[in-house]
Amino acid sequence: MPMLKEITNLERGTVLLTGDAKKLGRIYLKSWIRRGLRILADELPFEIDDENLFIGSPYEDAFFDAYLILNPVSRPKEDRAELYSWLKKNRDRLILLYERKYIRDSIMRYGIKELIDYLIAYKRETVGFERIDVYRFEGGNVVEKKAYIRRR
Numbered sequence: 001m002p003m004l005k006e007i008t009n010l011e012r013g014t015v016l017l018t019g020d021a022k023k024l025g026r027i028y029l030k031s032w033i034r035r036g037l038r039i040l041a042d043e044l045p046f047e048i049d050d051e052n053l054f055i056g057s058p059y060e061d062a063f064f065d066a067y068l069i070l071n072p073v074s075r076p077k078e079d080r081a082e083l084y085s086w087l088k089k090n091r092d093r094l095i096l097l098y099e100r101k102y103i104r105d106s107i108m109r110y111g112i113k114e115l116i117d118y119l120i121a122y123k124r125e126t127v128g129f130e131r132i133d134v135y136r137f138e139g140g141n142v143v144e145k146k147a148y149i150r151r152r
Contacts, residue, residue, distance in 0.1 A: 003118070003134040003146050008032075013117035014087060014095045016072070019102040021122035022046040024132070028096055029053070029068065037065035037094065045070055045098055059086055066094040073099050073110055080112075087115045104133055114140040128152050 004024075007015055008031040017025055026046055029039060038052045040062065058067050059082070067090075072083055087095065097116070104121035107113050119135040129151045136144040 003136060003144070004120075004132070004148065007118055007120070007134075010094055010117075012092050012094050014091075014097065014115055015118045015120065016097040016099060016103075016107075016112065016116045017120045017122070018073075018099040018104070019122035019124075020045070020100045021120065021132075024120065024122060025068075025096065025098050032066050032094065039066045039068060040064040041068035041070075043070045044068075045100065064093075066096070068096045068098060070098050071100055072097045072112060073103060074101060084111060084115060087112075107135075113137060 008028060022045060026048055029048055032039060033050050033052045040054050040056055040058055042058055058069060069083065075083065102121060102123055107119055116137050119137065121133040123131045125131060129149055132148040134146045135142045
């Protein structure tokens with residue numbers, strides 16, 4: 001099964017989506033909602049309206065099936081430390097980390113690589129195509145990668 005589709009069927013895991021990929025983010029959230037999951041978002045980077053999508057802090061004790069957390073890599077150092085601690089405690093949850101800035105190979109410089117299961121790096125190229133690189137991580141190392149290219 002292609003990795004992009006595999007992510008829509010995840011039961012648990014952490015996915016880092018970079019490059020301000022609104023369309024992909026919306027696809028994942030809607031597919032998880034269709035499966036009946038209740039989602040908590042700290043913010044919404046795009047419009048989506050559903051009764052199973054809530055806005056609030058993921059650090060509170062409320063239980064949700066999935067979480068959307070915005071800009072995990074761009075946060076100040078203290079906020080990142082709090083987020084990384086929360087991610088370690090919630091390895092059994094389904095979490096979408098949505099980063100507006102583009103990160104692909106430079107992910108290896110960030111501590112978050114130890115906490116993610118998938119990295120999806122979206123880039124809209126100026127020569128008329130879009131590129132999506134998908135990496136599957138285990139223990140901070142890339143174990144599988146795939147590139148998808150779409151001409152506009």
